[in-house]
Amino acid sequence: CGLDAVTTDQVEEILRGRNKLYTVLKIDEGSNLGTARIRIRSLAAAMEEREKNGVACRAESQPFVRRVFTKQMKKAAAELNFEAAAELRDKLVEIKKLLHE
Secondary structure, eight states: OTHHHHHHHHHHHHHHHTTOOOOOOOOOTTOOTHHHHHHHHHHHHHHHHHHHTTOOOOSSOOOOOOOOOOHHHHHHHHTTOHHHHHHHHHHHHHHHHHHHO
C-alpha cells in the first residue's frame, strides 16, 4: 500500500515494456524465508527457460508517456464520476497531441 505499491507497479510496467521478468520479494522481519527461496528458484528457472527458448529483452524502449491528472479529474473521481474524469483525460491527451504536431 502507498508508495511501495506505486513504485512496484511502475517498475513492473517498465520491465514488462522491455520484455523483462518482474519479481518482487516482500520480506518482513521474522518472516519465514522459505517462500523467498522458492520465488528466487522460480525466477532462476524462468530465466533459464527464457534463455533456452531464445526470448530476448527489447533494447528499444517506448517513449515515456506522462499520465495527465488534473484537479478537475481528481474532483470528478472523488465524486465517483469516473466517466467525466476519463473524458477530461482524453481531452487533455488530444490537446497535447495537437501541440506537438
